[in-house]
Amino acid sequence: MCLAVPGRVLDIREQDETLMATVDFGGVLKDVCLQYVPDIEVGDYTIVHVGFALQRLDEESAQQTLANFRAMGELELEFGDAWGRAAAEAGMPRPAGTTNGEEKST
Amino acid sequence: MKYLDEFSDPDLARRLVEEIRATVTRPWAMMEVCGGQTHSIIRHGIDQLLPDEIEMIHGPGCPVCVTPLEIIDKAMEIASRPDVTFCSFGDMLRVPGSDKDLFRIKSAGGDVRVVYSPLDALKLARENPDRQVVFFGIGFETTAPPNAMTVYQAQKLGIDNFSLLVSHVRVPPAIEAIMQSPTCRVQGFLAAGHVCSVMGTEEYPALAEAFKVPIVVTGFEPLDILEGIRLTVHQLEKGEHRVENAYQRAVPAEGNPAAKAMLADVFEVTDRSWRGIGMIPQSGWRLSERYREYDAEHRFDVADITTQESTVCRSGEVLQGLIKPHDCSAFGTLCTPRNPLGATMVSSEGACAAYYLYRRLDAPAKREVSSVG
Numbered sequence: 303m304c305l306a307v308p309g310r311v312l313d314i315r316e317q318d319e320t321l322m323a324t325v326d327f328g329g330v331l332k333d334v335c336l337q338y339v340p341d342i343e344v345g346d347y348t349i350v351h352v353g354f355a356l357q358r359l360d361e362e363s364a365q366q367t368l369a370n371f372r373a374m375g376e377l378e379l380e381f382g383d384a385w386g387r388a389a390a391e392a393g394m395p396r397p398a399g400t401t402n403g404e405e406k407s408t
Numbered sequence: 409m410k411y412l413d414e415f416s417d418p419d420l421a422r423r424l425v426e427e428i429r430a431t432v433t434r435p436w437a438m439m440e441v442c443g444g445q446t447h448s449i450i451r452h453g454i455d456q457l458l459p460d461e462i463e464m465i466h467g468p469g470c471p472v473c474v475t476p477l478e479i480i481d482k483a484m485e486i487a488s489r490p491d492v493t494f495c496s497f498g499d500m501l502r503v504p505g506s507d508k509d510l511f512r513i514k515s516a517g518g519d520v521r522v523v524y525s526p527l528d529a530l531k532l533a534r535e536n537p538d539r540q541v542v543f544f545g546i547g548f549e550t551t552a553p554p555n556a557m558t559v560y561q562a563q564k565l566g567i568d569n570f571s572l573l574v575s576h577v578r579v580p581p582a583i584e585a586i587m588q589s590p591t592c593r594v595q596g597f598l599a600a601g602h603v604c605s606v607m608g609t610e611e612y613p614a615l616a617e618a619f620k621v622p623i624v625v626t627g628f629e630p631l632d633i634l635e636g637i638r639l640t641v642h643q644l645e646k647g648e649h650r651v652e653n654a655y656q657r658a659v660p661a662e663g664n665p666a667a668k669a670m671l672a673d674v675f676e677v678t679d680r681s682w683r684g685i686g687m688i689p690q691s692g693w694r695l696s697e698r699y700r701e702y703d704a705e706h707r708f709d710v711a712d713i714t715t716q717e718s719t720v721c722r723s724g725e726v727l728q729g730l731i732k733p734h735d736c737s738a739f740g741t742l743c744t745p746r747n748p749l750g751a752t753m754v755s756s757e758g759a760c761a762a763y764y765l766y767r768r769l770d771a772p773a774k775r776e777v778s779s780v781g
């Protein structure tokens with residue numbers, strides 16, 4: 303979880319006096335807080351950790367890192383089905399009330 | 409063939425390895441601090457491509473691994489309460505406490521949620537004013553600023569049913585503790601790139617000078633890691649001990665000033681215990697007085713929980729670089745990702761899990777560069 307993942311800023315908006323964006327991580331879209339990199343612009347690439355942009359990054363580096371993280375399974379860890387993965391690792395059924403989409407809706 | 413061809417630029421990777429081989433004249437041991445770098449090193453076989461003289465020691469940079477059992481047990485206690493919605497990142501679900509984990513609490517009907525961002529937990533608190541929403545705030549300097557911002561937002565928006573169970577840790581005091589250990593073998597550090605994206609490099613020159621040790625800020629790409637190793641070896645061979653930044657595209661020297669300012673407002677430095685290692689002075693953060701009302705330990709009266717670690721698990725020695733995972737008798741037998749004894753096996757970023765995942769069940773055999781070209 304200490305690995306920040308690069309993504310591309312698709313739009314920027316203000317929400318509760320906080321700068322927010324939709325960021326595209328190789329096809330996965332997430333709401334991201336831009337308060338720590340307020341000068342970032344639509345189309346820029348940024349390093350995002352747990353929903354917060356931390357630094358700007360150039361596109362080539364971002365694409366290479368995304369490809370590497372995908373190969374290492376880091377994107378699945380970051381954005382995938384955590385309950386399903388934990389259930390498989392534990393050899394137990396998925397807990398009641400969890401679906402692949404539950405976490406994403408919170 | 410397998411390893412070098414997997415690099416994004418195999419020719420550059422080969423040149424870096426060859427330059428490292430040409431530079432090395434004697435044995436060196438260096439530590440990559442970050443668990444993400446450990447994962448990348450093992451996944452891409454970097455340790456096996458290096459000349460025999462270079463030993464990569466895996467450091468304590470996996471946030472899940474170093475979170476103390478005591479905090480895990482406090483999390484279990486809070487998450488089991490019927491009025492609590494307990495929020496965590498997904499990689500904490502199966503970290504073993506003394507007798508259960510978050511996955512089992514959820515299976516038993518507890519309200520445990522996996523969130524992508526701490527702001528998602530705050531949103532849950534806002535939408536469910538009759539529930540106490542607690543977020544599990546673990547991690548290094550990369551994770552602390554998002555959690556700091558979330559507490560700041562909670563106060564600003566007047567959301568008082570939100571709290572943070574805090575176990576944040578800082579890298580520089582850990583480097584200091586490793587170097588001060590009488591059993592320390594580390595002669596150079598690859599510093600964690602994303603930690604430095606936030607904190608910059610200003611904390612490191614004093615450490616490099618005090619311990620006469622090169623510190624090279626390094627990214628996560630296999631090529632980044634090879635470059636970090638190359639720069640470290642060059643310094644070691646010349647008898648130098650400087651801070652170098654091999655990840656400039658993501659790490660300005662000053663780091664992220666806005667994030668550092670928020671950290672200074674919401675948190676204050678404190679002593680912290682590291683799982684498997686013990687207390688390291690000034691190595692963590694806790695909520696500052698102004699935000700103390702958002703501290704879940706005080707809100708739920710779990711401050712007095714104490715625990716006893718497994719006597720079999722040797723993850724502490726793994727975390728300090730004293731042994732490799734396969735040196736532990738339980739590795740791959742009593743201790744597997746399915747039945748982990750310690751956090752270095754349960755966390756995907758843990759050294760034990762990385763060794764298990766990539767089938768390093770025995771001591772690794774070195775590979776010749778010429779045989780893979």
